Amino acid sequence: MYTHERYAKRVAAGVCYRCGKNPAAPGKRSCEECLVRQRASARYRYRQLVKNGICALCRHEKATVGYVTCDACRAKNIIYSRIDYARDHHKEAKS
Numbered sequence: 001m002y003t004h005e006r007y008a009k010r011v012a013a014g015v016c017y018r019c020g021k022n023p024a025a026p027g028k029r030s031c032e033e034c035l036v037r038q039r040a041s042a043r044y045r046y047r048q049l050v051k052n053g054i055c056a057l058c059r060h061e062k063a064t065v066g067y068v069t070c071d072a073c074r075a076k077n078i079i080y081s082r083i084d085y086a087r088d089h090h091k092e093a094k095s
């Protein structure tokens, strides 16, 4: 649980706002350790969505076949329209 006050204090002190023990990474508000953990869980959530054929952007529509997003989100945000997942997945499956 993050309170606003605690968050502000940690940011002001230059420590990670998440764990409060490590110094924040340059230009970030959390430490390298927490950033890595955060990235890993974001990736995991993303994978789950893609695996289940759910749009990775709005997370409630069905994704179009061959894409990670639904039609509506793709129309709104063209950047996310290309599927990176297959390449990623391939790389990891090999190692």
Ligand SMILES: [Zn+2]
Pocket (backbone or CB within 6 Å): 016, 017, 018, 019, 020, 021, 022, 030, 031, 032, 033, 034, 035
């Ligand atoms: Zn941290």
Ligand SMILES: [Zn+2]
Pocket (backbone or CB within 6 Å): 055, 056, 057, 058, 059, 060, 061, 069, 070, 071, 072, 073, 074
């Ligand atoms: Zn969507």
